[in-house]
Amino acid sequence: MIGFLAFAARRAAEGLWRNRVMSLAATITMVLMLVLLASLMIILSGMQAGLALIESRVEMRAELFDGVAQERVEELTRQLTALPEVAQVSYVSKDEALRRFRAQLAAGGHEDLTEVVGANPLPAQLVVRLRDPKSFGSVRQTLASPAGVVSRIVDQQSSVDRLVSITSWLRVVGLIIIALVGLTVLLIVVNSIRMAVMSRSDEIEIMRLVGASDAFVRWPLIFEGVIIGALGALVTLGLLSLAAGPISQLAGIIAVDLPVASGGRLATDLILVISGVGVMLGGLGAWISVRAYLGSPQAR
Amino acid sequence: MIAVLDEAHAPDAKPRPAVDLRDVSKVYANGRQALAEVDLTIPAGDFVFLVGPSGAGKSTLIRLLLRDELPTTGLIRVGSYEVSAMRSRDVPRLRRHIGTVFQDFKLLPRKTVRENVAFALEVTGSPRRLVSTAVDRVLELVGLTAQAEQRPAQLSGGEQQRTAIARAMVHQPRVFIADEPTGNLDPLISWEIIRLLLHINDLGTTVLMATHNAEVVTALRKRVVALDEGRVVRDAVGGYHGSH
Numbered sequence: 001m002i003g004f005l006a007f008a009a010r011r012a013a014e015g016l017w018r019n020r021v022m023s024l025a026a027t028i029t030m031v032l033m034l035v036l037l038a039s040l041m042i043i044l045s046g047m048q049a050g051l052a053l054i055e056s057r058v059e060m061r062a063e064l065f066d067g068v069a070q071e072r073v074e075e076l077t078r079q080l081t082a083l084p085e086v087a088q089v090s091y092v093s094k095d096e097a098l099r100r101f102r103a104q105l106a107a108g109g110h111e112d113l114t115e116v117v118g119a120n121p122l123p124a125q126l127v128v129r130l131r132d133p134k135s136f137g138s139v140r141q142t143l144a145s146p147a148g149v150v151s152r153i154v155d156q157q158s159s160v161d162r163l164v165s166i167t168s169w170l171r172v173v174g175l176i177i178i179a180l181v182g183l184t185v186l187l188i189v190v191n192s193i194r195m196a197v198m199s200r201s202d203e204i205e206i207m208r209l210v211g212a213s214d215a216f217v218r219w220p221l222i223f224e225g226v227i228i229g230a231l232g233a234l235v236t237l238g239l240l241s242l243a244a245g246p247i248s249q250l251a252g253i254i255a256v257d258l259p260v261a262s263g264g265r266l267a268t269d270l271i272l273v274i275s276g277v278g279v280m281l282g283g284l285g286a287w288i289s290v291r292a293y294l295g296s297p298q299a300r
Numbered sequence: 301m302i303a304v305l306d307e308a309h310a311p312d313a314k315p316r317p318a319v320d321l322r323d324v325s326k327v328y329a330n331g332r333q334a335l336a337e338v339d340l341t342i343p344a345g346d347f348v349f350l351v352g353p354s355g356a357g358k359s360t361l362i363r364l365l366l367r368d369e370l371p372t373t374g375l376i377r378v379g380s381y382e383v384s385a386m387r388s389r390d391v392p393r394l395r396r397h398i399g400t401v402f403q404d405f406k407l408l409p410r411k412t413v414r415e416n417v418a419f420a421l422e423v424t425g426s427p428r429r430l431v432s433t434a435v436d437r438v439l440e441l442v443g444l445t446a447q448a449e450q451r452p453a454q455l456s457g458g459e460q461q462r463t464a465i466a467r468a469m470v471h472q473p474r475v476f477i478a479d480e481p482t483g484n485l486d487p488l489i490s491w492e493i494i495r496l497l498l499h500i501n502d503l504g505t506t507v508l509m510a511t512h513n514a515e516v517v518t519a520l521r522k523r524v525v526a527l528d529e530g531r532v533v534r535d536a537v538g539g540y541h542g543s544h
């Protein structure tokens with residue numbers, strides 16, 4: 001078994017070297033596709049992280065009319081809390097709202113203009129924390145139902161919606177592009193192995209003549225495809241590890257924590273997916289080629 | 301080796317013929333009938349010439365023995381192999397049981413003599429440590445020890461054919477088949493090859509040689525099977541065209 005594997009690997013390496021131009025072309029397109037795949041994974045994961053960030057802060061604020069009776073506010077709070085999609089409802093009084101506003105201004109180093117105004121212009125608020133960013137509807141309805149309580153509803157629905165739709169759009173478009181490039185890679189690998197089969201047709205004839213089993217004829221060729229895939233994955237991962245630093249920095253700027261650094265979850269996923277896809281695509285292309293140009297194992 | 305000795309010396313069993321064809325016909329896909337109702341039994345250890353004009357069906361018969369083609373009808377046995385009814389995954393073992401050479405030597409031009417011979421062992425999964433002694437042994441058998449590191453292009457035609465013979469012998473086949481092995485060689489060199497095949501036969505291997513070479517066939521007085529238009533038209537000792 002070890003001897004067989006060594007034989008197959010040696011022959012595969014020999015074959016790759018003999019058709020080195022084709023092997024190189026196949027490896028380069030493989031790298032191209034894998035880089036695209038990795039980019040898509042990184043971008044999607046960044047957007048996912050951004051989404052999670054926004055979602056974790058998803059809340060709706062309902063500004064209340066001045067002078068609404070306390071019981072009516074409490075009644076509304078009870079109704080909201082009863083909704084399954086609501087995590088928490090908290091009441092912010094006019095004074096509390098002003099204090100927070102002043103604190104925010106101070107933190108930002110701004111001049112406090114509220115003192116000039118004299119009266120408190122800020123409304124009292126109900127802050128509703130949601131469990132799920134997509135379940136604005138019923139909360140909005142509940143807030144709006146009692147007349148004369150809520151003057152204005154402020155939420156982040158539109159920004160969440162946009163990010164969700166961009167993410168799913170990007171996922172679809174990205175996967176289509178990658179599928180197309182993947183198909184191209186497959187065809188190039190198939191062709192590369194076809195060249196290998198043809199340049200070896202004499203050897204293969206002799207192998208069959210002297211009683212080589214089918215495995216000895218086929219596996220070296222399939223190994224060639226696998227090696228193209230593995231080399232492509234290796235180069236891609238090398239490029240990624242060079243780019244990991246800048247990518248993390250970039251992600252940091254847009255306030256997203258991307259675990260691309262080695263050991264991170266995304267890094268592990270990338271290593272698994274990139275090497276898995278590379279090796280499988282290479283092996284599949286070679287297998288298709290061997291089936292097509294050597295016939296099924298039964299046909300001798 | 302042990303199995304073969306048992307076969308030859310089993311007291312109660314008739315020795316199994318090396319090659320046995322029963323009522324074998326071959327019609328190619330294009331409708332061309334290459335063999336018709338051929339019966340042929342070659343006892344183990346024999347040396348048999350297969351003669352006949354071009355297109356008589358000699359190569360077809362050889363391809364059937366190697367299971368490169370299947371017969372349209374009839375039974376074919378080579379040693380203990382039911383060639384016409386075997387599973388395709390057993391075919392490699394049949395091919396190791398038969399050593400084969402052709403008019404074109406089918407050597408790999410990039411490989412040396414030694415590597416060409418070793419190739420037959422490598423691709424059949426022989427342990428690497430056994431390869432070099434086995435190769436040395438057959439190179440000595442065919443007299444190419446001195447040329448072991450040369451490439452086919454550096455060799456004469458006779459030496460190339462001897463390399464092919466070495467490769468065919470490296471699995472210690474029980475049957476040796478040569479399809480016009482001297483077709484590309486001049487008479488003197490042809491005799492060297494014939495002498496080598498006779499020597500291989502002396503060592504116990506059954507030899508079947510298809511040839512056009514009337515001089516050799518008449519000189520040797522071995523069994524001659526003549527084919528014409530796919531039929532066995534003569535089966536006797538000695539003579540090329542048959543002295544009816």
Ligand SMILES: Nc1ncnc2c1ncn2[C@@H]1O[C@H](COP(=O)(O)OP(=O)(O)O)[C@@H](O)[C@H]1O
Pocket residue numbers: 328329330332333334352353354355356357358359360361
């Ligand atoms: N693969 C093939 N397909 C169709 N006809 C073939 C094929 N091989 C040989 N033949 C035909 O079968 C006949 C016998 O050919 P062959 O066995 O090569 O004869 P020989 O070796 O005696 O010259 C010839 O008429 C030849 O044209």
Ligand SMILES: [Mg+2]
Pocket residue numbers: 358359360479
């Ligand atoms: Mg012929």
